[in-house]
Amino acid sequence: MNAILIKDTTDFFKAKFGNVPDKIVLSPGRINIIGEHIDYNDGYVLPAAIDKIVCFAFEKNNSNTAKIHAIDLNESLKIDVTKEETISDIVWTNYLRGVLFQLKLKGYKIGGFNCVFSSNIPIGSGLSSSAALECGFLFGINKMFNLDIKPIDMALMGQSAEHWVGINCGIMDQFSSIMGLENKVIKIDCRTLDYTYHDADFANYSLILFDSNLQHSLFTSEYNNRRIECEEGLSIINENYPEINSFRDCNEELLIGLKSKMTDNVFRRSLYAVKEIKRVIQACTALDKGDIETLGKLMFETHQGLSKDYEVSCTELDYLVDLAKAEEDVIGSRLMGGGFGGCTINLVKKGSESKIKEKFTTLYAEHFKIDLITYDVKVSNGTSLYKN
Known part of the structure; x- marks a missing residue:
């Protein structure tokens, strides 16, 4: 299923912008084995990334404008990356605006780029599609512009982006989306951000x-x-x-x-x-x-x-x-x-x-x-x- 999603996203990018994308980013949703509503209560959680993803295609466009298209919604967004972000009535755009706001807040300089994305993470099912959107978007920008943002800092910036949107979430969703490993669950200490991996062997x-x-x-x-x-x-x-x-x-x-x-x-x-x-x-x-x-x-x-x-x-x-x-x-x-x-x-x-x-x-x-x-x-x- 992911192979089809990747191909369709890549093909759409070629048709829209006339080029092969420079970067393809895969950003997963997550499950949480146990530890619900505990990430904002200073406790421990036990999430894992899963094989349902948001797929992004990116390229720089040598301007100050980000041109972004949500394939599944057939909606587009243009943003001047040099200007301050404000909340929009178009909800999906706010998660991306929040990421750009965090980059500006922390002093990172970026240029314009083209981006399309599509997802097979079910919306509204508790699989953290918004965290996958934030983290994949930030990860791609980080790679395109060589910003050298550390993975844990990307998770924290994704969390802050969601706060900016108005959801006062804990760190679990973004952390597991960025830090997940195949066949491993992550025990995260939400007070210190210390973490350990445990085998996700569910046996029979x-x-x-x-x-x-x-x-x-x-x-x-x-x-x-x-x-x-x-x-x-x-x-x-x-x-x-x-x-x-x-x-x-x-x-x-x-x-x-x-x-x-x-x-x-x-x-x-x-x-x-x-x-x-x-x-x-x-x-x-x-x-x-x-x-x-x-x-x-x-x-x-x-x-x-x-x-x-x-x-x-x-x-x-x-x-x-x-x-x-x-x-x-x-x-x-x-x-x-x-x-x-x-x-x-x-x-x-x-x-x-x-x-x-x-x-x-x-x-x-x-x-x-x-x-x-x-x-x-x-x-x-x-x-x-x-x-x-």
């Missing part, structure tokens, strides 16, 4: 995503609300225990002792964060031991926390996870991404994938009158130059 199980086919209608406002609630919880902890500055240094017993000082929502958000940080550590241990059954159990626990304590699930996602719990051949399932729609990530026994997909698709359609979309994913490399 396949990774399958079930896309609820619902958009994140509440995502932006509720995502930012969760951040505010967690900040309030941490502030109350710190007022009573000045030595504790992070949920990772807190435990359930201490938190329960402060319950009366918090609103119910703030307590439950904080409790989820404390528990989930510990689950990531346990998940890494399970992966290192090849104990995929324990990993699956932790995924179910995470969904329970996201649904009941963090309240970012929805009826449709809960239904999909309940279906998974009832299946002997599915050992782990949870919602993945921001919530309020998007996908569940599932560990499905090899050999039973088709049967499970068919059953879930039928039951979901009967129950909600919505088509379930399924994706098989493999852990892949991060943002890179494509070489023939």
Whole structure:
């Protein structure tokens, strides 16, 4: 599938600009095995890049104008790269404008260029298509103009670009898009940006995503609300225990002792964060031991926390996870991404994938009158130059 995408993007570039592109960049989406909503809570996350990508084609054009075309939307954008960026009503352009704003902010000088891009990352499914867009765009500019920006700094600039757009995201999405390695998950310490790779050997199980086919209608406002609630919880902890500055240094017993000082929502958000940080550590241990059954159990626990304590699930996602719990051949399932729609990530026994997909698709359609979309994913490399 990626080979077709690369060819189509390259051909489109030739037809539009009359030249063979100088650079082809592949920028992946990501999954997160466990550690949801923890990247902005100073904890650990366990993401991986996947084999679904945004493909970019670039060349310099010896001007001050960037000419960019989104193939899938059939929409174009022209930007004077010497001028300050402002937010546009055309949403997709803001992620690119945000990258250009970050480059200017940090003093990087670039010229004009031509760019087209196309993607097979499903939009709105929690696979971080926006991070792939930011990181691939920045990676290509970095290569074209020899800016020598380090990979981790590119991830941070991508995150800042998303903040500029208005999503106050953590670092996980951009980090995993840039730093991913084939057949490896990344444990990221979101406080220090230290990271370690762990083998993504799921043994007798396949990774399958079930896309609820619902958009994140509440995502932006509720995502930012969760951040505010967690900040309030941490502030109350710190007022009573000045030595504790992070949920990772807190435990359930201490938190329960402060319950009366918090609103119910703030307590439950904080409790989820404390528990989930510990689950990531346990998940890494399970992966290192090849104990995929324990990993699956932790995924179910995470969904329970996201649904009941963090309240970012929805009826449709809960239904999909309940279906998974009832299946002997599915050992782990949870919602993945921001919530309020998007996908569940599932560990499905090899050999039973088709049967499970068919059953879930039928039951979901009967129950909600919505088509379930399924994706098989493999852990892949991060943002890179494509070489023939």
